[in-house]
Amino acid sequence: MNSDSDISPFKLGVLEGPKRQHYLSKFYCDGFARGDGVPLAVYDRRARQYRPQTPVNTAVEAHFYTFLDGEGRRRFDIEDMLSKIEGVAAPAIGALRRHEKIPDEQRDGLALFVGFSCTRTPEFMAMAHKVMGDAYLKKVTGELQTEEQVAARLLAIADEVPEAKEVSPKDMLEHIHGGKLRLEVEIDRQMVLAKALKLAPRVALMMYFMTWVVLHPASDDASFATCDSPVFVPSYPSDALLAFPLCQSAYLIALPGPPVVEHIEIGKDRVRELNRACLSNTYRFCMARDQALLRNLVTATGIDNREWIPRHERQTRGGPETPGRG
Numbered sequence: 001m002n003s004d005s006d007i008s009p010f011k012l013g014v015l016e017g018p019k020r021q022h023y024l025s026k027f028y029c030d031g032f033a034r035g036d037g038v039p040l041a042v043y044d045r046r047a048r049q050y051r052p053q054t055p056v057n058t059a060v061e062a063h064f065y066t067f068l069d070g071e072g073r074r075r076f077d078i079e080d081m082l083s084k085i086e087g088v089a090a091p092a093i094g095a096l097r098r099h100e101k102i103p104d105e106q107r108d109g110l111a112l113f114v115g116f117s118c119t120r121t122p123e124f125m126a127m128a129h130k131v132m133g134d135a136y137l138k139k140v141t142g143e144l145q146t147e148e149q150v151a152a153r154l155l156a157i158a159d160e161v162p163e164a165k166e167v168s169p170k171d172m173l174e175h176i177h178g179g180k181l182r183l184e185v186e187i188d189r190q191m192v193l194a195k196a197l198k199l200a201p202r203v204a205l206m207m208y209f210m211t212w213v214v215l216h217p218a219s220d221d222a223s224f225a226t227c228d229s230p231v232f233v234p235s236y237p238s239d240a241l242l243a244f245p246l247c248q249s250a251y252l253i254a255l256p257g258p259p260v261v262e263h264i265e266i267g268k269d270r271v272r273e274l275n276r277a278c279l280s281n282t283y284r285f286c287m288a289r290d291q292a293l294l295r296n297l298v299t300a301t302g303i304d305n306r307e308w309i310p311r312h313e314r315q316t317r318g319g320p321e322t323p324g325r326g
Helices: 026-030 077-097 105-117 121-141 149-154 162-166 169-177 189-208 268-280 291-301 311-317
Strands: 020-022 040-044 049-053 060-061 212-215 242-247 251-256 262-265 285-288
Touching: 020 040, 026 049, 040 169, 077 105, 077 242, 077 251, 105 121, 105 189, 105 242, 149 169, 149 189, 162 251, 169 242, 212 268, 268 291, 285 291
Parallel strands: 212 262
Antiparallel strands: 020 060, 040 049, 040 285, 212 251, 242 251
16 A cells, blocks of 8 residues: 555645535445436435435535634645545446456555545444543543542532532442443544544555455346445455445455455345345445335344444444444
């Protein structure tokens, strides 16, 4: 992986950019639509609603990657960087869809695209926020072992939280160590965003040096679907380390081995298995080329009947939400 690639560094000081920012790239969403202006079939897990939706209006939020610098100015550095990565990844996905070889620059760009597709999403941001908040809470409560320590902490926050003056240090200590205390820590969003995005190059580097197997439906009447959390660890093949639907006719699996690309056609049952595994990770939106396919997958995964659970918590809540290891 070329660390000197012109898409790797931030272009510092980008003060202008689009207000509407896609956390699933528009070109990526385009790859799951039928084309010719036919909209995507989208399921909104939060609203429990199916609807036709154009890619330009899918998986987009205002200023999702915009941040404020030390002078209070809006900065578009992240959006600028992601657009450069997308510019290299788009032709790479097109080439793989056509069973063509890709040059090293496109492999580099696609690895980065997959890495950021893993960490740039609202799902990963929510999970990172939860992990960071829990870690901070554990650290703080671990430091509170006596009534005197609790009293000092309550006094320190009394100006910002007047209710702290009414809390008994003894009762608070009993709640902390008796497992009765239920607190949520609010972490600065820019800090969460920075932490999440820093992980993307690590995913990309790991992926770059793996064997890539691109799976294609053996028949035209089968197609892949995707969701707003599209990078996951599948149960098929058994040694797969990462999976990512590239478009409706190509699915990328990363395996241990030399950095080569192989293409394999798979039957409808395998297509259905991969679709279910991916859509089980849906945070809010999942999509496919037609509503009949999407309804079948939503029903099969059961995401319409349960709330989203962070991936790292699924094992402790009665089993993983995703079939297999995802």
